[in-house]
Amino acid sequence: MTDVIYDCVVIGGGPAGLTAAIYLARYHLDVIVIDKGESRAATIPLSRNHAGFPDGISGLDLLCRMRAQAEKYGATLRQGSVVTIAKDGNVFSLRTAAGENVAARTVLIATGVFNRRPAMPEAMHHEAVARSLLRYCPICDAYEITDQRVAVIGTGNGGVNEAVFLRSFTEDVTLISPALEHELTAKHIARLKKYGIAIVNGPAECIDLHEKAISVRTSNGTMAFAAVYPALGSDIHSELAALLGAKRTDEGCVIVDCHQRASVKGLYAAGDVVLGLDQMSHAMGQAGVAATTIRNDLCDQAALLR
Numbered sequence: 001m002t003d004v005i006y007d008c009v010v011i012g013g014g015p016a017g018l019t020a021a022i023y024l025a026r027y028h029l030d031v032i033v034i035d036k037g038e039s040r041a042a043t044i045p046l047s048r049n050h051a052g053f054p055d056g057i058s059g060l061d062l063l064c065r066m067r068a069q070a071e072k073y074g075a076t077l078r079q080g081s082v083v084t085i086a087k088d089g090n091v092f093s094l095r096t097a098a099g100e101n102v103a104a105r106t107v108l109i110a111t112g113v114f115n116r117r118p119a120m121p122e123a124m125h126h127e128a129v130a131r132s133l134l135r136y137c138p139i140c141d142a143y144e145i146t147d148q149r150v151a152v153i154g155t156g157n158g159g160v161n162e163a164v165f166l167r168s169f170t171e172d173v174t175l176i177s178p179a180l181e182h183e184l185t186a187k188h189i190a191r192l193k194k195y196g197i198a199i200v201n202g203p204a205e206c207i208d209l210h211e212k213a214i215s216v217r218t219s220n221g222t223m224a225f226a227a228v229y230p231a232l233g234s235d236i237h238s239e240l241a242a243l244l245g246a247k248r249t250d251e252g253c254v255i256v257d258c259h260q261r262a263s264v265k266g267l268y269a270a271g272d273v274v275l276g277l278d279q280m281s282h283a284m285g286q287a288g289v290a291a292t293t294i295r296n297d298l299c300d301q302a303a304l305l306r
Helices: 013-025 059-072 122-130 136-147 158-165 185-194 239-243 279-300
Strands: 005-011 031-035 076-079 082-088 093-096 099-108 113-115 151-152 173-176 198-200 203-211 214-220 219-223 228-232 234-236 265-270
Touching: 005 013, 005 093, 005 158, 013 031, 013 059, 013 279, 031 099, 059 076, 082 239, 099 279, 122 203, 136 158, 151 158, 151 219, 158 185, 173 219, 203 219, 214 228, 265 279
Parallel strands: 005 031, 005 099, 031 076, 099 265, 151 173, 151 228, 173 198
Antiparallel strands: 082 093, 093 099, 113 234, 203 214, 214 219
């Protein structure tokens, strides 16, 4: 156990984690952020629906500004990955992959999720995302594909729901199965037909990038689109909460109360690791609530008396 005991360890340096760090530091708390460096926000080429940036801001630029703001008010930022976590009495002990030990009175988990990707080379995937040919968030950026030809790679409830959501932006939507055949019920098919959404069997493979289009080879041949949205689900990074015995949903989201408290005393969660709208604004709002709850809970324990 280290001799230094922080008021809070924030695990994850995305919009939620950094917002919490800014709040906590300005509450005169000793806070450290341990960030693995894999925030989904970093992959956003240009966010145009983030309030205050009408001309857009890149995810990297936003995170850079938030890190600088957190450090300005005294937060400690550390690159690393937490591999173990335990609780002894009122103190949490964490160990990083680099062998560093960290202790804190409270822990905020803001580790987010990882989008499952279509089958394509990693370098091509990064280029497609950077060029906005491959998009993961229709809530964020479907406005930019208004009246263009769009595909969704997915099936079942997830694929159908995303295709229908996009249908309000463009009438040219195609749902492509990631596997050989779709997993669609009669109800799914009827809903897709109602909205004029084309149904194409897969497998979706051999994705190629062009100057202003992305093409996918399917059972119907090669088809080109202005953008493709993978709707393949995501993996929730809540393993550390599980190590502490915190309650989670069947999908793996950390269950919290209306103040972002998890079921383990002193443990909090915010952002995409919690069930809710996967949006930066939502994550940041949760983080503000969590940070304020942490401050108040510590104050109730007389831990903040100066």
